[in-house]
Amino acid sequence: MPAAQLALDLVGSAVFALSGALAGVRARLDVFGVVVVGTVTAIGGGILRDVLLGATPPASLRHWFYLAVPTVASVVVFVWHPRVSRLGRPIVVLDAAGLGLFTVTGTRLALNHGLGPAGAVALGILTGIGGGVLRDVLLGQIPLVLRREIYALASAVGAVLVVAAHEAGALTLAWEIPAAVAVFVVRVLAARRRWSMPTPRMPER
Amino acid sequence: MPAAQLALDLVGSAVFALSGALAGVRARLDVFGVVVVGTVTAIGGGILRDVLLGATPPASLRHWFYLAVPTVASVVVFVWHPRVSRLGRPIVVLDAAGLGLFTVTGTRLALNHGLGPAGAVALGILTGIGGGVLRDVLLGQIPLVLRREIYALASAVGAVLVVAAHEAGALTLAWEIPAAVAVFVVRVLAARRRWSMPTPRMPER
Amino acid sequence: MPAAQLALDLVGSAVFALSGALAGVRARLDVFGVVVVGTVTAIGGGILRDVLLGATPPASLRHWFYLAVPTVASVVVFVWHPRVSRLGRPIVVLDAAGLGLFTVTGTRLALNHGLGPAGAVALGILTGIGGGVLRDVLLGQIPLVLRREIYALASAVGAVLVVAAHEAGALTLAWEIPAAVAVFVVRVLAARRRWSMPTPRMPER
Numbered sequence: 001m002p003a004a005q006l007a008l009d010l011v012g013s014a015v016f017a018l019s020g021a022l023a024g025v026r027a028r029l030d031v032f033g034v035v036v037v038g039t040v041t042a043i044g045g046g047i048l049r050d051v052l053l054g055a056t057p058p059a060s061l062r063h064w065f066y067l068a069v070p071t072v073a074s075v076v077v078f079v080w081h082p083r084v085s086r087l088g089r090p091i092v093v094l095d096a097a098g099l100g101l102f103t104v105t106g107t108r109l110a111l112n113h114g115l116g117p118a119g120a121v122a123l124g125i126l127t128g129i130g131g132g133v134l135r136d137v138l139l140g141q142i143p144l145v146l147r148r149e150i151y152a153l154a155s156a157v158g159a160v161l162v163v164a165a166h167e168a169g170a171l172t173l174a175w176e177i178p179a180a181v182a183v184f185v186v187r188v189l190a191a192r193r194r195w196s197m198p199t200p201r202m203p204e205r
Numbered sequence: 206m207p208a209a210q211l212a213l214d215l216v217g218s219a220v221f222a223l224s225g226a227l228a229g230v231r232a233r234l235d236v237f238g239v240v241v242v243g244t245v246t247a248i249g250g251g252i253l254r255d256v257l258l259g260a261t262p263p264a265s266l267r268h269w270f271y272l273a274v275p276t277v278a279s280v281v282v283f284v285w286h287p288r289v290s291r292l293g294r295p296i297v298v299l300d301a302a303g304l305g306l307f308t309v310t311g312t313r314l315a316l317n318h319g320l321g322p323a324g325a326v327a328l329g330i331l332t333g334i335g336g337g338v339l340r341d342v343l344l345g346q347i348p349l350v351l352r353r354e355i356y357a358l359a360s361a362v363g364a365v366l367v368v369a370a371h372e373a374g375a376l377t378l379a380w381e382i383p384a385a386v387a388v389f390v391v392r393v394l395a396a397r398r399r400w401s402m403p404t405p406r407m408p409e410r
Numbered sequence: 411m412p413a414a415q416l417a418l419d420l421v422g423s424a425v426f427a428l429s430g431a432l433a434g435v436r437a438r439l440d441v442f443g444v445v446v447v448g449t450v451t452a453i454g455g456g457i458l459r460d461v462l463l464g465a466t467p468p469a470s471l472r473h474w475f476y477l478a479v480p481t482v483a484s485v486v487v488f489v490w491h492p493r494v495s496r497l498g499r500p501i502v503v504l505d506a507a508g509l510g511l512f513t514v515t516g517t518r519l520a521l522n523h524g525l526g527p528a529g530a531v532a533l534g535i536l537t538g539i540g541g542g543v544l545r546d547v548l549l550g551q552i553p554l555v556l557r558r559e560i561y562a563l564a565s566a567v568g569a570v571l572v573v574a575a576h577e578a579g580a581l582t583l584a585w586e587i588p589a590a591v592a593v594f595v596v597r598v599l600a601a602r603r604r605w606s607m608p609t610p611r612m613p614e615r
Binding site: 051052054082110112114115116117118119122123133140141142143145146147152153188196197198199200 | 229230231233234235236237238239241252256259262263265267268269272273283286326342343344345407
């Protein structure tokens with residue numbers, strides 16, 4: 001793995017851990033619970049991806065830094081959470097970068113393992129949103145990503161772009177970067193302008 | 206896989222997706238959430254089965270139609286849910302057919318992977334009920350199948366019949382069909398007559 | 411596996427099943443639900459461990475007694491739960507023994523599969539606490555282990571001791587027993603003296 005991608009990967013993990021640990025603090029977990037929820041948010045998507053692809057043990061258990069970075073980020077949140085939770089906008093921006101990166105990596109790994117377009121898109125999205133889904137399930141909440149906000153759709157855009165490039169025989173790093181950037185842009189715009197997906201019409205009420 | 210079984214498999218997926226997507230609509234998820242919960246309900250049991258057997262990537266990620274059918278079924282529910290939710294009885298009947306089919310397939314695959322009778326029954330039931338359990342966990346509810354109604358028991362009847370035929374050295378398609386039918390009959394009768402499993406005596410209240 | 415460890419393993423499973431089944435009774439599940447939650451509590455940690463290590467099908471599905479023992483224990487709880495729930499202290503003590511045993515086994519298996527120190531500690535803790543986490547998720551509750559009480563910390567102590575012995579080239583059964591005993595002692599003392607982990611300061615309230 002090139003050094004640049006590893007660095008981005010760890011930044012993405014750290015930011016996902018921040019969001020998970022903050023949610024843990026709000027649910028008044030103890031320090032261990034905050035670290036667990038932060039770490040699961042950071043590496044849960046990648047673990048689901050690796051288990052479904054049969055690439056076990058998952059990468060995040062094989063390399064200590066994938067566990068150390070989210071642990072440290074979660075402890076930072078536990079200690080300084082009033083300050084961290086004031087960082088609303090920077091967290092949304094970094095989280096969008098993590099979403100783009102994880103989606104693209106997951107989609108590419110799925111294609112490398114021989115999945116077709118539909119399976120690769122599904123697995124790419126799962127890699128991007130899986131950690132957040134596990135976070136919400138552990139906290140007894142319906143996953144935020146299923147309820148509102150353009151989050152999964154941003155991830156889907158990136159996964160489709162990667163698969164399209166692959167089908168065209170043109171999947172290289174030069175195509176992955178714009179795909180990750182597309183996720184990032186859609187997600188940041190949606191967050192800033194409060195775009196939402198449609199919810200069911202409820203005519204009877 | 207014979208064409209007849211594939212067709213039945215996809216019908217089962219579609220019906221499970223209907224039940225999942227309807228639950229998602231009732232929880233007021235957005236369109237993406239409805240599709241995710243519908244699809245997870247349809248393919249979740251088979252994915253758990255394949256992961257536990259080490260048959261990765263799971264079949265439902267390797268063939269696009271296993272993702273496309275539940276996605277389309279979920280979108281149909283999202284758009285026309287008032288009409289779909291009025292189909293109470295047909296859905297129970299089709300769902301019972303899906304339960305029978307998924308249970309029998311899961312039990313047979315477990316036996317093929319070398320599991321013994323107890324493990325094969327457990328995995329057969331998990332294949333049948335796993336999607337519904339994941340649906341309820343994603344929606345923040347205690348899984349319905351653990352609380353009431355003869356649903357898992359119907360699945361258990363079919364799994365035991367398949368294992369018994371296998372132990373007798375007689376497991377062929379001619380035995381699988383009556384096993385699936387048995388699940389179907391038990392489930393439909395239980396739903397119609399509102400049979401329930403016993404719940405704990407609570408003498409202190 | 412030596413007979414002594416198998417016996418301990420089954421005792422640990424039985425006790426974990428008791429705690430799971432009691433929680434199921436309190437949530438007023440039916441008899442099937444009580445058996446499922448009891449069994450998942452007993453074997454869930456080991457299943458997560460085996461799936462993450464790629465050791466599929468999991469041991470608890472390959473050997474019938476790993477399913478039979480928790481099933482019987484759960485049925486016992488279903489029928490005699492008022493009496494079982496009065497056994498507060500013995501259950502805490504046996505549960506602590508199970509926690510120690512499962513942690514040490516999980517950590518050792520992770521090391522055998524080539525995981526490094528951080529991954530082995532994480533997997534050892536997951537083996538110890540995973541069943542209880544799944545139990546609480548199935549019952550729609552935030553996992554107890556994330557909220558309060560020295561439970562995961564006790565598990566972490568044992569996992570670190572096993573990894574330290576392994577790093578020193580000295581991991582034998584003679585080192586595993588004291589590691590499991592350390593988990594047991596920390597857990598029983600914490601339960602008796604109501605030690606807790608720190609929770610976040612909430613200065614704004």
